[in-house]
Amino acid sequence: METNFAFVAEENGEIVGIAHGRFVGGSGLAILGWIGVHPTYQNKGIGKALLEKVIEHCRTEGCHKITLYTLPVLIPAVNLYLKHGFVPEAYLRKEWWNVDFIKMSKWL
Numbered sequence: 001m002e003t004n005f006a007f008v009a010e011e012n013g014e015i016v017g018i019a020h021g022r023f024v025g026g027s028g029l030a031i032l033g034w035i036g037v038h039p040t041y042q043n044k045g046i047g048k049a050l051l052e053k054v055i056e057h058c059r060t061e062g063c064h065k066i067t068l069y070t071l072p073v074l075i076p077a078v079n080l081y082l083k084h085g086f087v088p089e090a091y092l093r094k095e096w097w098n099v100d101f102i103k104m105s106k107w108l
């Protein structure tokens, strides 16, 4: 059974950022599905805070690995992941929508 998780960042009662993902059964693998911050609120540390929350949650839940799929053109996202110990695990050429993706992972 898959379990979903989500965290939101709030500013003045409004949601300005979100991170969600899922645990793949009891396998110990977590998949970060999406992380995004409203453009007005970017570059203020919100993405970093959300990702750290996700990592902490996955660790607490006993996961051994977090993986995600991103695009090489999403430089802020790739930098954010690299800064938090995610490493490129696979380069997926012309994957979804005929576009290149990178699978990045962090082992806990």
Ligand SMILES: CC(C)(COP(=O)(O)OP(=O)(O)OC[C@H]1O[C@@H](n2cnc3c(N)ncnc32)[C@H](O)[C@@H]1OP(=O)(O)O)[C@@H](O)C(=O)NCCC(=O)NCCS
Pocket: 034, 035, 036, 037, 038, 041, 042, 043, 044, 045, 046, 047, 048, 049, 069, 070, 071, 074, 075, 076, 077, 079, 080, 083
């Ligand atoms: C990726 C994203 C979530 C980062 O959120 P953020 O709140 O702006 O990021 P933070 O302010 O917490 O910055 C954390 C790190 O991200 C990286 N980063 C953020 N903005 C960046 C930019 N414009 N250029 C390069 N690196 C950037 C840096 O490594 C930064 O660390 P530093 O400040 O110590 O250099 C945000 O840019 C976003 O929502 N992008 C659009 C959606 C998206 O691409 N989601 C990922 C899909 S896989």
